[in-house]
Amino acid sequence: MITKIPPTLLRQAVYTLLLGLVACATPSKQAAAPASAVFTWQDELCDYQGHYRPQQVSARQLNDAVTLIYQFNSLADVRATDGVDKVRRVYEAHLQRLQQLTLPPSPELEKLRRQKAAQSRFFYDLALVEARALSAGDMRVLQQFAPARQVCTSQWQQLAAAPNSRDAWRQWHNCANHLQPGVQSEQSERDHQAVQRAFRAQLFNIKSECSEP
Known part of the structure; x- marks a missing residue:
């Protein structure tokens, strides 16, 4: 004996099948090109x-x-x-x-x-x-700057001879300043x-x- 499927259930089955086919044919969002x-x-x-x-x-x-x-x-x-x-x-x-x-x-x-x-x-x-x-008002403190001790000797001598001279200090500073790491190499x-x-x-x-x- 063949059971007759009610029209309403048949339509629902067909609709569900169509939804599945559409879902398979639609590209997933994960496959989309990255923004x-x-x-x-x-x-x-x-x-x-x-x-x-x-x-x-x-x-x-x-x-x-x-x-x-x-x-x-x-x-x-x-x-x-x-x-x-x-x-x-x-x-x-x-x-x-x-x-x-x-x-x-x-x-x-x-x-x-x-x-x-x-x-x-x-x-x-x-x-x-x-x-x-x-x-301190004492330019001898500049000798604490280790990188310049063995390099800026002539500028230091000028500064030691004229400890209050801004020009002598500027020359020493320029010499010491050029000792910074990673310059012109x-x-x-x-x-x-x-x-x-x-x-x-x-x-x-x-x-x-x-x-x-």
Whole structure:
């Protein structure tokens, strides 16, 4: 005996089957192409625009990388004449900002962070010893700055002969200032190029618009 299926149940079965076929034919959301976003930045000469994938890197990471590469001045503008306390406060705030930068995962960018920290420490030590010398009214305190002891000897002799001379102090400072790590060397240029490649690896479809140097 053949059981007759009610028309209502038959229609429901056909509808369910059609829904299953549509679901199989529809691409899943996971298979969709990953979304991208636009990121813009600048260096000394050019304006850039590129695309990045938010699933891989964030806009904050890219912005912090730009800050580290192009804007972080390694404390070069700290002033000894501001006094010991202010020199120390400026350095501590500067170092905290450097450590809080959220960077894309990159050995090259982390190496640059360490180099910036070392340069900042150099400028801090230099400004601090000069601030102490000014506070004490005794330029012999400058001998505590170890990097300059064996290098800036002629400038030190001039300063020792005229301890209150601003010109002699300026000459000693210029000599000591040029001893900062990672300046004017082939290795520093190679490091810079490696950092640029590491940063650009986070982006694609990069376009630039540059002005004349």
